[in-house]
Amino acid sequence: MDLDDLECVSSSDGLMDEDEDSVHARQRGGFIKKHGVGIGSIGIGLGTGVPSGLTPAAASVHELLECPVCTNSMYPPIHQCHNGHTLCSTCKSRVHNRCPTCRQELGDIRCLALEKVAEALELPCKYNSLGCPEIFPYYSKVKHEFQCNFRPYNCPYAGSECSVVGDIPILVTHLRDDHKVDMHSGCTFNHRYVKSNPREVENATWMLTVFNCFGKYFCLHFEAFQLGVAPVYMAFLRFMGDENESRNYGYSLEVGGNNRKIIWEGTPRSIRDSHRKVRDSHDGLIIQRNMALFFSGGDRKELKLRVTGRIWKEQPQQNLDSTSSSAGCIPTQSSLHLS
Incomplete structure (x- = not known):
């Protein structure tokens, strides 16, 4: 392979913060496209939807633990507004301290009950559709998924x-x-x-x-x-x-x-x-x-x-x-x- 020169290739892909209207549109069922993803469209989808094989009760709890903004599973501290709507700590600052569901001002209220319920929940690895058979306690699952042999490359x-x-x-x-x-x-x-x-x-x-x-x-x-x-x-x-x-x-x-x-x-x-x-x-x-x-x-x-x-x-x-x-x-x- 003959090359006239070895060129420097670089770019600055990044995820820009979504504004309040964009986040609110997601709650109304709108689709928000991530900024700066570039050519990532052919990557496989690994959404945080309810894993297969759960009982109806466990599936309902899992849905409650899904952040309405980023759709990732929530881990302590889990925040809630005065009306009881929850979201993860990462997204609390992204929505400028306003509830993405009811638009009320967010305080410093933690949803301790939901955090406690999560301790008793066991879920399959999120890569179960790719072949991983493991089931873990809710708070141990993320550590496994970080090094799961079935995770995508x-x-x-x-x-x-x-x-x-x-x-x-x-x-x-x-x-x-x-x-x-x-x-x-x-x-x-x-x-x-x-x-x-x-x-x-x-x-x-x-x-x-x-x-x-x-x-x-x-x-x-x-x-x-x-x-x-x-x-x-x-x-x-x-x-x-x-x-x-x-x-x-x-x-x-x-x-x-x-x-x-x-x-x-x-x-x-x-x-x-x-x-x-x-x-x-x-x-x-x-x-x-x-x-x-x-x-x-x-x-x-x-x-x-x-x-x-x-x-x-x-x-x-x-x-x-x-x-x-x-x-x-x-x-x-x-x-x-x-x-």
Whole structure:
């Protein structure tokens, strides 16, 4: 893949505060579109509607615990107006201390009865429609959902802080159609990265390529950023799936020139780990600027790096001793070689 330059991509997606009329319109049954969501329209819907499998009594209590403004489940402190209408503490400031239902001034009244009732309620995980079978006490459910193995994945595209979430097929389609990411099939690759002025390094320079290999998808990142006061280039691979499954695969990256080369071998990190987390842990091939310019040859005024790589599937441990099984397997322990 020839690139004339590595461009900086950034945006400032954010949720703007809704004004009083917009929030009140929601209470009258109007539909309010979130501001700043951008291309998140293809993400799967995970609303906080009443979970399936509840008794009528439990379903009624669950509906009472739904905030009328943000529609999320309410947790202490739960506020109420003088007429008994409730809302969550987060939305109390969003509606400028006025009840979104009756428009009366909100005081500092807490609905202690509803908070107490919630303690006795047990609900299924909100990802039960995606396969999670767990049931939790009301106040323990959120902690589980934050790390539930069935929760949807965030978009792995790093350049725009994309808000889209979904399962892997949805995200692959989204990356191809909305982010125009290069898609490749195969377990080996050979990419050429070019930058006309390698001394201009910014923290928001990202490249992304997706590979379909062994029936799974992998994301190859290449970027430039400051490590202390020195600019560096980094390449690393992420697995589009959970962490346990990512350990079944290994990969290598190699870059070189002028009879020198650097090789990195490791295990791809799951996209559960954010792009920034992987980058800041330095879990990948890191190339110092001087070495990158040395590899580029010429007058050292232009970056021309060729990164090659391979993805493999690890063999079961009991087969590693046999010649036939280990022929295509490389140990996954991360290492950095300079030869």
